[in-house]
């Protein structure tokens with residue numbers, strides 16, 4: 001009998017963390033010191049999805065704590081948020097050797113964890129950081145053309161962004177990422193308003209149904 005994929009990736013976030021820590025679904029576990037499941041409150045309104053753990057993340061088991069993480073913290077500060085208010089994870093949970101790009105089979109092996117995290121965190125907005133998380137929702141999309149432009153998928157806003165490391169390597173992108181971050185509160189406010197309008201429209205129906 002095949003196992004339910006949701007159960008295979010953990011029935012709750014604690015089990016998911018445990019499973020990531022002992023995962024052998026691809027080769028990355030051989031070179032990694034620690035699996036890096038992700039962190040943040042449940043539920044979280046915003047979820048950030050990066051690429052893969054780097055050296056520091058692998059040493060400590062925490063996502064985005066190296067140079068990219070410092071910059072991500074700065075960006076969050078610009079919209080009056082900090083890391084305790086958002087969920088942060090990666091497409092793959094173990095560090096690829098030498099920080100190389102994750103391979104398609106590694107991303108596929110790790111996908112049940114990300115799917116399960118999205119279900120458990122239930123974010124209103126997902127911000128993809130870099131091309132590997134972007135390609136899931138924007139296949140064939142080019143970050144230079146679509147960065148900062150949201151679309152709605154299954155009731156969630158998906159916003160593609162440059163990876164913070166890109167700005168650290170190409171200074172000209174710093175202002176672009178900052179400008180994209182500053183749009184996030186407006187997108188969330190629009191989404192909240194839309195949900196409220198929908199709920200208000202549902203209410204009379206509910207009240208009416210109580211009559212019968």
Ligand code: URA
Nearest residue numbers: 050051052053063064
């Ligand atoms: N880059 C990522 O994509 N993720 C991390 O956790 C750290 C650096």
